[in-house]
Amino acid sequence: MIAFILRRLAVAIPTLLVLVIISFILMKLAPGNPFIGEKTVPQAVLDNIYARYGLDKPEWQQLLEYVYNVVFRFDFGPSFQYRDRTVNDIIAQGFPVTFTYGAWAFLVATLVGVALGVVAAVRQNSWLDYLSVGFTVGAQVIPNFVMAPILVLVFTLWLRWLPGGGWNNGNWTNVIMPVIALATSYLASIARITRSSMLEVLGSNYIRTARAKGLPNWQVIFGHALRPALLPVVSYLGPVFVGMVTGSVVIDLYFSTGGIGQAFVNSALNRDYSTILGITILLGALTIAANLVVDILYAWIDPKIQL
């Protein structure tokens, strides 16, 4: 187990470094910099500014210092745009919001998706099955940026039940639409994967044996069939996580929830390079960590993998 985790870490850490270096180089390649505006600033002032942000040193040294600060002090440096705020401040403000609706969406997509898939498989060819297959086929092609406007149209403009945006300190009426918009297409995919893998497992010999022993139906399903049927679902959780992190940009923009996606787009449009870099690295690290967790989970569930 430990060896397995170490082996996976041996891939994860270089990945993260590659991500940092690529982002850093891209940032340096950008023409101009945020401090040269329309007004001509005396060279002496510019020099002072560059010294303050450490831009007067050679680039490789900047990169090394940046990596050192991020890794050992968890410090992403000052924001280039807002003189009185650091990138850490900006992240600390947006992250809890994103985390709240992101975690809910992940839970909803996984739990409801699996439940729907299992029900559809167990009651194959019933109206429940057809309903769930119909829903999953439809919902799968509706991405979050289409789901969000439709939800607002129905629940805000027509029914007037829910506010069309804002965060309001995480009031449930503000959270519910972002969660649904973010979760739906993944929920559908998970339900579809669960259904087909559950059907395959239910048709296997050892399930027939379990039934022949006279086990009650629920015990066959939850005790014997569910665990192996979940394997493909677990391996899909990595992409789900990545998709949700990416989707949070859309959610933040559309619902004005003020999460980390909004900070990313704002800083992107303002050329606030240090913030872009910080957010990219943070989300990259989270993604890599999530993939690691998924891999470990997979190895733990799959009886064929010996750790």
Add this chain to the structure above:
Amino acid sequence: MLADRRIDTLAGAKAAPVVVVATKGRSLWMDAGRRFMRNRAALISLIVLLAVVVFTIVGPLLARWSIEKIDWSVMGAVLTKGNPSIATGHYFGTDEVGRDLYSRVIQGTQISLLVGIVGSLIAVLVGTIYGAIAGYFGGRLDSVMMRLVDIIYSIPYMFILILLLIIFGRSFIMLFVGIGLVSWLGMSRVVRGQTMTLRNREFVEAAVATGSKPLAVIFRHIVPNLLGIVVIYATLLIPEMILLESFISFLGLGVQEPNTSLGALISEGARTMQYGTIWQLAFPLAFFVVILFTFFFVGDGLRDALDPKDR
């Protein structure tokens, strides 16, 4: 001496079936075609998809407005005068500033399809060659090549893509570069896996034994046998690429005005629907959903047709 006799018997064995083959054989592709035709959902999807493609070609002939011409008569009164109507020539209505939505939806559909197909083609070219080489040679080369894919795969590429588009400016070329950077990864994995199973087959052994160079074996013998799985995967990749482009366009980082894509149109429509101009969302959304749906079903149908035992 012994070898000669073996060749003789081989030749004899080969000569015998030639007589039998007088009845018309069915190729893999003909079989697949039959199976595809029997799949009603896939067949209908293919027809609808072709209809959409024909519409994007023929449609502009019927348009009375160009994509960027502003109809001043609806300016400021889009809700009452800009609605879909045959009389004004705006079959799909106008957008918020009075441009003809019919022409814009057609152009958006063209661009979305183009992005999907180009992205998928890049994936086919790069992914097939990369995956086939890694899978065929195996060993250390394989592990280095696939580790690289793993690394690129676990980077949240959307953020890198956004970074690219902001830093180097928004342009078609940058968009295709960005999409091309990531689209081939999945394909290379699929192809590598398939190549590894093909590598040990007799016909590859035979090709090696007759002295073919490794690259010749890959391109003459392995790649043609990968075609089925590549076609399936490429078809399923097209809607993914369309989604990716729409996502970028939705953020306002895709194609530049006055050009447009379905994602950009959906984004505009979503912003203005609260004023009651629902058609600005409905038409691009309908085209978008239809295209994605049909591609998914066609891809599914191809998988069932070409790879029946996979299910």
